[in-house]
Amino acid sequence: MMKQNSSNLSAMSLDKQNKPFIYTDEQLIARFQSGDERAYVELVNRFRDRLINFVFQFLWDREQAEDVVQDTMLKLYVKKHYYREIAKFSTWIYTIARNLANTELRKRKRRKTTLLSHMSRDEREYELPAIQPDTGSEVQSEFAEKLIQSAIHSLPEHFKTVIILRDIQELSYDDISSIVGVPLGTVKSRINRARLQLQAELKDLR
Amino acid sequence: MNRYQFEDLISEYIENELSLSKRKEFEAYLEENPDEMKLVESVRSNMSQMKGIPKVKASSDFNDRLFNRIQTNRAQLDRPIPSQRTYFGFSPIHASLMTGLVIATVFVSMQLFSPEDGGLPLQTQNFANESLPTLSNPSLQKVNHPQPDFVKVDEDSVMEDQKSKPNQDFSKKMHFVNKND
Numbered sequence: 001m002m003k004q005n006s007s008n009l010s011a012m013s014l015d016k017q018n019k020p021f022i023y024t025d026e027q028l029i030a031r032f033q034s035g036d037e038r039a040y041v042e043l044v045n046r047f048r049d050r051l052i053n054f055v056f057q058f059l060w061d062r063e064q065a066e067d068v069v070q071d072t073m074l075k076l077y078v079k080k081h082y083y084r085e086i087a088k089f090s091t092w093i094y095t096i097a098r099n100l101a102n103t104e105l106r107k108r109k110r111r112k113t114t115l116l117s118h119m120s121r122d123e124r125e126y127e128l129p130a131i132q133p134d135t136g137s138e139v140q141s142e143f144a145e146k147l148i149q150s151a152i153h154s155l156p157e158h159f160k161t162v163i164i165l166r167d168i169q170e171l172s173y174d175d176i177s178s179i180v181g182v183p184l185g186t187v188k189s190r191i192n193r194a195r196l197q198l199q200a201e202l203k204d205l206r
Numbered sequence: 207m208n209r210y211q212f213e214d215l216i217s218e219y220i221e222n223e224l225s226l227s228k229r230k231e232f233e234a235y236l237e238e239n240p241d242e243m244k245l246v247e248s249v250r251s252n253m254s255q256m257k258g259i260p261k262v263k264a265s266s267d268f269n270d271r272l273f274n275r276i277q278t279n280r281a282q283l284d285r286p287i288p289s290q291r292t293y294f295g296f297s298p299i300h301a302s303l304m305t306g307l308v309i310a311t312v313f314v315s316m317q318l319f320s321p322e323d324g325g326l327p328l329q330t331q332n333f334a335n336e337s338l339p340t341l342s343n344p345s346l347q348k349v350n351h352p353q354p355d356f357v358k359v360d361e362d363s364v365m366e367d368q369k370s371k372p373n374q375d376f377s378k379k380m381h382f383v384n385k386n387d
Contacts, residue, residue, distance in 0.1 A: 041269070044269060045269075048264045048268055048269075049261065049262075049263050049264055052262050052264050053261045053262045053263075053265065056262045066264060066265060066268065067261065067269075069264070070268070070271065070272050070275065073272050074272070074275060074276065074279075077276055082232065144255060145255070145258075145259055145260070148252065148255050148256060148259065149259065151299070152256075163256075166255040167253055167257060168256055168259060170257070171250055188217070188218070189214070192213075192214060192216060192217040192218075192219055195216070195217055195249050195250065195252065195253065196213060196216070196254055199245070199248050199249050199252055202248075202252060203248070
C-alpha cells in the first residue's frame with residue numbers, strides 16, 4: 001500500500017506527464033490544500049531548483065542545500081493549510097527555506113566552535129581554499145565566478161540575503177521585502193550598499 | 207548632488223528606476239566627475255556576472271527521495287490538523303477548562319455566602335446552630351450551681367432613686383414667676 005502511494009506520487013511528476021499545468025503558484029497551492037496531490041508535485045518541480053540554488057549560496061554545500069530544500073518541501077506538505085493567500089506563494093516558500101538554511105548555519109557554527117575548542121593550537125591552522133588566476137578563457141571565467149562567490153560569502157548576513165535574492169534569484173524588490181520582512185526602502189538601500197561593498201571587495205581581489 | 211547622494215542612486219540608475227529629473231541630475235554629476243563612471247560600470251559588470259553564476263540543480267532522484275520521506279512519515283503527517291477556531295482568544299480545550307473553572311468558582315461562592323443563611327459563612331452558621339454538649343458525668347449534673355444574683359432591670363439603682371423622690375409639681379413655681387410680673 002505504502003509503495004503504491006509512493007509510486008503514485010512519483011507518477012504524478014510532470015516529467016512523466018504530457019499535459020502541463022497552466023495554473024499560477026497560488027492556484028496550485030489552493031488545489032493542493034483541497035487535496036489534489038498533483039498540484040504539490042508541480043509545486044515541487046517548479047521550486048526545487050530555485051530553492052536549492054538559493055540555499056546553496058548560504059551553505060556552499062550542495063548535499064546540505066538539497067537536504068534543506070527537502071525539509072522545506074516536506075514542511076510545505078505538512079503545513080499546507082498554514083498558507084493564506086495574503087502573500088505570494090513564492091515569498092512564503094522562500095521564507096521557509098531561508099529560515100531552515102539559517103538554522104543549518106547556526107548548527108554548523110555550533111559544531112565548528114565545539115571542534116575548534118577541542119583542537120590544539122597547531123591544529124587550528126587550517127588551509128583556506130586557494131583562488132588563483134589561470135590561463136584559458138574557461139578557467140578565467142571560472143576564476144571570476146569563484147571570486148564573486150567568495151565575495152558574496154564574505155558579505156554581512158543582511159546584505160548577503162538581499163543580494164542573492166535580487167541578483168542571483170532575480171526576485172522583485174517587493175518579494176524580497178516580504179521574504180526578509182523589512183520595508184521596501186530598506187531593501188533597496190541594502191541592495192545598493194551590498195553592491196558597493198561587493199565592488200570594493202572584488203577590486204581588492206582582482 | 208554630492209558623492210554620497212550619487213552612491214545611493216547607483217543601483218536605481220543601472221536598473222532604470224530613477225525619475226527623469228533624478229536621472230538628469232545623476233548624469234550631470236557623471237559629466238562633472240568622469241572617473242565615477244568606472245564605479246558605475248564596475249557595479250553593472252558585477253551584477254551581470256552574478257546573474258551568470260552557474261545554477262545548482264537538484265539531483266535526479268530528488269523527487270523520489272522526497273516522496274519516500276513523505277510516505278514513511280505519512281502516518282504522522284495524516285494526523286488531523288488541530289482546529290484553529292478560538293473562543294474569546296482561547297482554544298476549545300482552554301475555553302472549556304476556563305468555563306468549568308468559572309462555574310466551579312461561582313458555585314462555591316454561592317455555597318459560602320448564601321443570603322438565606324443570614325450572610326454568615328457556612329462553618330460559622332453550623333457552629334452557631336450547634337447545641338452545647340451535656341455533661342457526661344452524672345455526679346456533676348446533680349450539683350446545684352448557685353444562680354447568679356443579677357439585679358433585675360426594673361429594680362436597678364436609678365429606678366430606686368426615682369421612686370424615693372416625690373413627684374415635684376413645677377406648675378406652682380411657674381405661677382409664682384407670673385405673679386411678680
